[in-house]
Amino acid sequence: MLIRLYLYLVVSLLLGIGVLHLLPRLGEAGKKMGDRLCYAPGIDLALAYFMLLPLIVGSVFAQWQGVSIALLAEISSLWVWIIAHESLHKKPPANIHGTLSGMVGxxxxxxxxxxxxxxxxxxxFVRLGEIIVYPPLTWLIKLPKYEAKEWVNVSRQKFEGLIGYDLIWCLYCDWMTGVWSLGSEMLRNVESFWCPIRFYSDKKCENCQLDFPDIEHGWVSHQGTMEDVTKLLGEKYNDSQEQRPWFNHPSRKQD
Structure with a gap:
């Protein structure tokens, strides 16, 4: 049973890969569909097919053993694609993994x-939080809404010379940086809305201010009072605002 499950998952994953490669060759409609799968919510569905669905199927049919089989099938399919992609494309004289391997081994x-x-x-988990946890906050307390597709997308497949191994890892980085950046932007709103107080540790303030600019340009000193905090909230948030972004967001022209 486990062998059949493994083969079934490998074949399903390879068929999915084949569909992605086929879409751009199906005319204008295929190209549009392929493009939609490169940004949210399309990319969420595509990646769920390749990453999450095999784990679910594996767990349903063989519990924890099935999860292990699913992971093995995902890795196997990935290597089949890498080898095939590098075989079908002329390898450039310069590549990322070769260069870095020469540096570090x-x-x-x-x-x-x-x-x-x-x-x-x-x-x-971060992506699920963006989909499930954050949207109610835009309705309840008017935190700003975001077009996820402007953050969560992939485009490095268009870069000339990325083949096989280099391409798949660059796409991984492409996806994860967008997910993380959108999560960080949402967290900036959450922190400034509920907890606009500087940390007691100056070192922590220094370390975090790149991701949370309001630390140095808005949050109340740790030596301040709750009156200072409530006054700040009254200044930064009011009922007339359509949205309530973090204090130094570019949309706050009046600040």
């Missing part, structure tokens, strides 16, 4: 790359 570089894959569940 081949096995170190490849092992490090695969270790980064362990973070995939983290990015999925």
């Amino acid at each position: 081949k096995w170190r570089n490849h092992l490090a790359v695969w270790i980064t894959a362990l973070a995939i569940p983290i990015f999925w």
